Amino acid sequence: MKLKLILASALLALGVSAQAAPIVIKYSHVVADATPKGQSALKFKELAEKYLPGKVEVQVFPNSQLFGDGKEMEALLLGDVQIIAPSLAKFGKYTKQLQIFDLPFLFDDIKAVDRFQASKEGQALLTSMSSKGILGLGYMHNGMKQLSATRPLNNPADAKGLKFRIQPSDVIEAQFKAVGANPQKLAFSEVYQALQSGVVDGQENTWSNIYSKKFHEVQAAIMESEHGVIDYMVITNSGWWNGLPKDVQAGLKKAMDESIKFGNDIAINGSDEEKAKVIAANKAKVLKLSKQDLAAWRAAMLPVWKQFEGEIGADLIKAAQAANQ
Ligand code: LMR
Numbered sequence: 001m002k003l004k005l006i007l008a009s010a011l012l013a014l015g016v017s018a019q020a021a022p023i024v025i026k027y028s029h030v031v032a033d034a035t036p037k038g039q040s041a042l043k044f045k046e047l048a049e050k051y052l053p054g055k056v057e058v059q060v061f062p063n064s065q066l067f068g069d070g071k072e073m074e075a076l077l078l079g080d081v082q083i084i085a086p087s088l089a090k091f092g093k094y095t096k097q098l099q100i101f102d103l104p105f106l107f108d109d110i111k112a113v114d115r116f117q118a119s120k121e122g123q124a125l126l127t128s129m130s131s132k133g134i135l136g137l138g139y140m141h142n143g144m145k146q147l148s149a150t151r152p153l154n155n156p157a158d159a160k161g162l163k164f165r166i167q168p169s170d171v172i173e174a175q176f177k178a179v180g181a182n183p184q185k186l187a188f189s190e191v192y193q194a195l196q197s198g199v200v201d202g203q204e205n206t207w208s209n210i211y212s213k214k215f216h217e218v219q220a221a222i223m224e225s226e227h228g229v230i231d232y233m234v235i236t237n238s239g240w241w242n243g244l245p246k247d248v249q250a251g252l253k254k255a256m257d258e259s260i261k262f263g264n265d266i267a268i269n270g271s272d273e274e275k276a277k278v279i280a281a282n283k284a285k286v287l288k289l290s291k292q293d294l295a296a297w298r299a300a301m302l303p304v305w306k307q308f309e310g311e312i313g314a315d316l317i318k319a320a321q322a323a324n325q
Contacts, residue, residue, distance in 0.1 A: 022057040023248065027083040028066040028075070030188045032212035036142055036270070037085055037232060038062050040263025044083075047255035055248055069168065069187040076237050077133055085140055085232040089169040094129045096311040100320055102171035103308065104227050104301035108324045110143055110268055113229050116323035121316055126233070135238035137253070138260045141267035142206045144226040148219040148284060149202030154293050156180075156300040162201040165191050167230075172204075174304045175228075179297075188213075195219060206230050207274035208267075216284040223287050227297060234260065 027044060031037050045058035061067075067075045069090060075081045088101040100106070107113045116122045117139040126136030153159050160180035166172045168185045176183035181202075186194055188209075194200045195218040203215065209230070210216055234256065241249065279286050289297070309317060 019054060022055055023244070025056055025058045025083060025252075026061065026066065026081045027058060027085075028061040028072055028081045029085050030064045030068055030072075031062065031209060033062050035208045035212050036263040036267035037140060038212075039266050040140060040259045041085070043262045044255055044259035047258055048252055051251040051255055052248055056252070064187070064189040068189045073134075076235065079237060079240060082240060083137075083234060083236050085234040087142075087167055087230050087232055089167040089172060089230070091129070091233070092169055094132050094134060095125075097125055097128055097313065097316060098233070099169065099171045099308055100312045100316055101229055101231060102169045102175070103305055103312075103317070103320075104175045105298045106305075106317070106320055107229055109226070110141055110229065110271075112323045112325070113231060114141065114264075115325070116320045117231070119319060119323065121319040129235075130238055133238050134235050135241055137234045137236055137256050140232040140234055140260050141264045142208065142230040142232065143267055143271045145204045145206060145228045145230055146210065146222050147202065147204050147225045147227070148210065148215060148222040150220050151201075152221040152285065152287055153202075153223050154287070154289065156297050159202075163199070165194055165200040165203040171304060171308055172228075174307055175301050178304055179300050191215065192218065204228070207271050207278060211274045211277050211281075216278045216281055219284045221285045221287055222278065223289055225289060225294070225297060227301065 025048070027041050029037055029041055033039070033042065041060045041062070045060050048056050048058050067081060069086070072081065072084045072086065073093070076084050088098050091098040107116070122139070126138070129136070147153055149159070149162060151158070156179040161182070163182045163184055164176050165186045166176060166183040173183045173185070184200055186200070191203055192213055192215065195203065195215060202219065205215065210222065216222060244252070275286070278284065305317065
């Protein structure tokens with residue numbers, strides 16, 4: 001104590017004011033830097049440290065370096081990481097309502113997803129896990145999902161008997177079962193290996209995830225199915241967040257809103273570019289599905305809606321459909 005006082009007065013005498021150490025904020029995610037989420041996380045670091053100089057230090061960990069799927073949510077609740085942005089398909093343990101985003105062929109495109117997220121019903125979901133200690137800071141886009149496999153899948157019957165890697169979502173599991181395929185829940189960090197070694201035959205993902213993780217190099221065909229969406233909720237530990245000084249909280253929220261917008265612009269405008277890179281790499285064949293084929297996929301997968309209507313809520317599904325304009 002005495003020593004501290006002496007030190008403080010010595011610093012004061014030198015004209016150095018005692019500055020508290022910055023709050024360290026760990027932001028962990030599972031994708032590459034060169035994706036909408038990766039770019040958004042780096043932008044958040046830049047903006048948060050600009051708006052709160054000396055007050056915060058943001059450390060970004062991409063590619064499941066710090067925590068992968070399965071561990072990151074627990075780590076957030078334990079305080080080992082402060083911000084994560086899991087795909088909306090990874091919240092099943094905490095809420096059933098977010099399963100809405102996994103319903104096949106619910107949203108026409110990413111703009112419809114955006115409208116639903118901005119709606120009263122979509123915004124209410126951000127605080128739907130507060131009793132579990134999880135606070136949603138915002139939604140973030142990636143994009144629509146494409147199917148990939150070891151062979152072309154024009155018709156749902158072509159998927160019969162194939163093994164598909166899926167995110168840990170019961171809705172997605174039901175979606176693949178509906179076409180006679182065998183879904184397997186696997187962490188994102190294990191997908192490339194599983195495809196390469198033949199543990200699974202196919203998967204579903206966005207163009208940026210496919211390209212940045214080289215899935216196109218270990219798949220024969222990618223179908224432009226756009227049958228669902230991979231988007232994120234950026235979340236934090238609500239106890240930690242509520243304990244932050246108000247000015248820090250406000251600065252972080254501003255940085256978060258702006259970094260999400262930055263990432264969303266990349267997601268919306270850059271998806272075609274990622275697709276073009278996959279085509280140019282000339283590894284997997286990229287196949288357009290005819291209107292008829294798409295209608296067959298839709299018809300085969302649609303019964304999944306009824307199956308989960310009770311857990312998700314019919315009204316919420318209606319609100320999401322209304323976003324299709
Ligand atoms: C996946 O597991 O395929 C995606 O959710 C990964 C991600 O975060 O985009």
